[in-house]
Structures are given as structure tokens and as C-alpha cells.
Amino acid sequence: MRESNIQSIHEKPSRGSCGVYPFKFCTKLLCLVAVLLAFTVNPATADELFMKNGDLLQGKVISMSFGKLIFETSYAGKITIDWDQVDRLTTEAPVEVYLRDKKTIKGRAVATKEGQLVVQPEDGAPTEPIAMAQVKSLDLPKPPEKWEYHVQVAAGMNKRTGNTNKYTLNLDGTVTVHKYPHDIILYGEYNEETKKTERTEDNALGRLTYKRFISKKWYLFGQGLAQMDKFADLKLLAGAAAGPGYQVWNSREKNLSFSVGPGYVTEGYTKPMVNFDNKSYRNYFAGFGAMDFDMWFLKRFLQVFHHNDGLVDTQDTNNWRIITRTGVRIPLVLSFFTSLQFNYNWTNSPADGKEEFDQGIIFKLGWGQ
Structure with missing residues (x-):
């Protein structure tokens, strides 16, 4: 009985037993599974x-x-x-x-x-x-449109002391929000100048524009405008306009658009004006038109830009005004740029004793992305 037990301990188990060759058996099993998976999983497609x-x-x-x-x-x-x-x-x-x-x-x-x-x-x-x-x-199918934001700010400053005591500040900024078919553009500027202790320039301009594209080229727009100019005796000009527009170009390299439509304007002045029937204000319906243009040249070394908008009184065609902003931008580094800009405003029916136009050449340093 004892010999039988000893012999059973030393007997060589059969080859089919998993307990003797577990490594070889499991390796074969894994290979079989891998082959099956290779046939069941979809191959790379093209x-x-x-x-x-x-x-x-x-x-x-x-x-x-x-x-x-x-x-x-x-x-x-x-x-x-x-x-x-x-x-x-x-x-x-x-x-x-x-x-x-x-x-x-x-x-x-x-x-x-x-x-x-x-x-x-x-x-x-x-x-x-x-x-x-x-x-x-x-x-390829285009990904869903997302809201895109573009911000651009620029400033110019000049300060001189000594025999000449003068301080000049020019600021402007644009915020653009886009998600097709919507464009929202907010623009603002401020200009002031002081000679010695006397303020000689103080004006501001703000404009909010909304565009709703109804095709790749055509859009409907609405615009609100606000303007003040202390030395033109203009306390506040507020206007609104709406109508159709056409986008001729729309790309990173060049843009050109035209807008036209009816509008309404109210003007408030610092005192009664003989030109306005001794009133300190005037309200009128107007025709509105605007153009926006920018284009890169010399492999994006230089960008030329131009904006102008105008209002014409529908009952008195001698009462009209134009605002233009024209210049060039040169990119620097880290999204900074420098610009040289010519501003020109014309009011055909100004306040008593005031000139029809204001103009200036402004050098600025800006940043945008």
C-alpha cells in the first residue's frame, strides 16, 4: 500500500493536463483568441x-x-x-x-x-x-459653426513740454463676434487734445452693427450710431439705420461690403442755432450708406483699410454728413501692429460759426487677435 502511494506521486501526468504545461497551453489559447479577434474586428478602412x-x-x-x-x-x-x-x-x-x-x-x-x-x-x-x-x-462636411471673437485696440499718444506744452490722446477699438449667418461689430473711438491747460479737442464716436446673412453674399443689417464733439457744439448725435447689404469679398486676405437703407437721426446741440430755426436740436429721416474695405498686400506685410458712412436728410438734401477712416497697418510681433490713419469728418450743415470738416493724421500702436 505504501509503495503504491509513492509510485502514484512520481507518476508522470498525461500531456493533456493543464496543471503540467500551463504556460504552453495558455499561449496556444491566447493565439487562438487573437486569430478570432482579427477576423471579427473591422480592419482599417480607407x-x-x-x-x-x-x-x-x-x-x-x-x-x-x-x-x-x-x-x-x-x-x-x-x-x-x-x-x-x-x-x-x-x-x-x-x-x-x-x-x-x-x-x-x-x-x-x-x-x-x-x-x-x-x-x-x-x-x-x-x-x-x-x-x-x-x-x-x-x-468634407464642415464642423458645426462656433462663435468666433476678434478684438482689436489701438492707441496714439503725444506729450510735449517746455516751450510747447501739448498732450494728445487717440484711442479706438473694435470687437467682432461672428457665427454664420450672424455678424456683430462694435466700434468705438475717442480723441482729445490739450494745449497748456486748455482743451482743444474732445470728441467720441460709437457704432454697433448687426448683419444677418440671407445668402453667401447678401445680408440684412441694423446699425446704431452715437457721436459727440464738444468743439463742434454737438452734445449728441444718435441715429439708427437698417436695410440690405452685399458682401463682395469675405476672407482673411480681403473684405469688401456695401450697405444702404433708411435711417432716423436726432441731433442735440449746446445752444440754440440760427441755422436750425433757433432750436438746439433737429430730428430727421435720412438715407444711409456705408462701405467697409480691407486687403493685405506684399504677402501680409501691409494691410490697407477704409471705412466710410454717410447720412443725407430726406427733406433737406443740404443737410448731410460723411465719416471716413482710411489707413494702413503693418504687423509687428505677438499680435501687435502699427498703423497710420487719416480721419476725415464732413458736416455740410454745421452748427453756427463752425467749420464743415475735421481732419487728422494719427500714428498708433495696436494689438489684435
Whole structure:
């Protein structure tokens, strides 16, 4: 009995026992699981281009316009391909397909017969086959619009003492808030000058503009304006206008827009004016017009800008005024810039004893982003 027990302890267990070769057995089991996972998990996918010469390219469709397809591959980066050389294509992610009949379809492009594609929307049935020649452009879906903010401030100051005692301060700032189709623009400026102890300039201007785009070019606008000028005897000019506008250019490189519409103006002065029937105020309906322009030159070395707006009394066309701001900006470092600006204001029917115009050339240092 004792010998039998000893022998059973030293007997070699069978090869199938997991207790003897646990490492080898578990290794084989893990390999089997890995193989099964390789067949069940989707492999890496890519867009496919079937070329007319029989080549097959794999990568990612970036965009297509003006007959040129931008295609990104892992081995050659972004390449440009003539669209008329593409027989058909398949995309794994949705794209925006713009057709020559001005229709837009969003969905996955699926290759079908030669020279055709089908667009499979995320919801709904696929389209009928579309001839490749009918595709005007392709683009990746744009991310949801977010509110964007742009702030720009500038200041100019000059102080002289001794035989000449003079102090000048010029400030202006713009805050732009954008989320298509909305634009909100707040602008303000302040100018003052003191010679010895006597103030010789004291004026301010503020403007709030709202634009609502109804297409890529056309918009509706509303604007509020406030202005004061102590040495023109103007306590406050307040006005509002609304109407249509047209955006000719809209990009980081150049912008040009025109606005026009009816408005209403109220003016208050420091004393009764003979020119205004011995009243210290006048109110009137007016026609309003404005232009905004800016453009970069010399590879963004220099930016030229111009703004002007005008008001014309609808009952007295001799009563009109124009405000213009024209200049150049040169970027420096860390979002700083320097500017040289010409300001010109014209009032065709000023207060008693006052000039029709005010003008000045101002050098400023600014910051914006």
C-alpha cells in the first residue's frame, strides 16, 4: 500500500493536463483568441479611387473643385488628380457632393458602374446612379459653426513740454463676434487734445452693427450710431439705420461690403442755432450708406483699410454728413501692429460759426487677435 502511494506521486501526468504545461497551453489559447479577434474586428478602412487606367488608390478624399481632386495617401501625402481621370470612387465617411444642377447631397460615396457613383445618406435610401461628370465639387462636411471673437485696440499718444506744452490722446477699438449667418461689430473711438491747460479737442464716436446673412453674399443689417464733439457744439448725435447689404469679398486676405437703407437721426446741440430755426436740436429721416474695405498686400506685410458712412436728410438734401477712416497697418510681433490713419469728418450743415470738416493724421500702436 505504501509503495503504491509513492509510485502514484512520481507518476508522470498525461500531456493533456493543464496543471503540467500551463504556460504552453495558455499561449496556444491566447493565439487562438487573437486569430478570432482579427477576423471579427473591422480592419482599417480607407477611401478608394478606381482610375480609368486601371489603378486603384487608397487613402482619403480631401476635396474636389475646378476639376482637381485632392487625395491624401499614407505613402505620398496629399496629391492632386485630374477628376476626369477618376472612373469611380468609394468613401468610408460622409462627403458633401455638389452637382452641376446646383443640388447638394451629403453621404457616403459608393462605387457602382463605370463612370458613376451612388451617394448613401446616413438616413434614407441611396440616390440613383450619378454620372461622375455631373459632380461639380466634393468637400468634407464642415464642423458645426462656433462663435468666433476678434478684438482689436489701438492707441496714439503725444506729450510735449517746455516751450510747447501739448498732450494728445487717440484711442479706438473694435470687437467682432461672428457665427454664420450672424455678424456683430462694435466700434468705438475717442480723441482729445490739450494745449497748456486748455482743451482743444474732445470728441467720441460709437457704432454697433448687426448683419444677418440671407445668402453667401447678401445680408440684412441694423446699425446704431452715437457721436459727440464738444468743439463742434454737438452734445449728441444718435441715429439708427437698417436695410440690405452685399458682401463682395469675405476672407482673411480681403473684405469688401456695401450697405444702404433708411435711417432716423436726432441731433442735440449746446445752444440754440440760427441755422436750425433757433432750436438746439433737429430730428430727421435720412438715407444711409456705408462701405467697409480691407486687403493685405506684399504677402501680409501691409494691410490697407477704409471705412466710410454717410447720412443725407430726406427733406433737406443740404443737410448731410460723411465719416471716413482710411489707413494702413503693418504687423509687428505677438499680435501687435502699427498703423497710420487719416480721419476725415464732413458736416455740410454745421452748427453756427463752425467749420464743415475735421481732419487728422494719427500714428498708433495696436494689438489684435
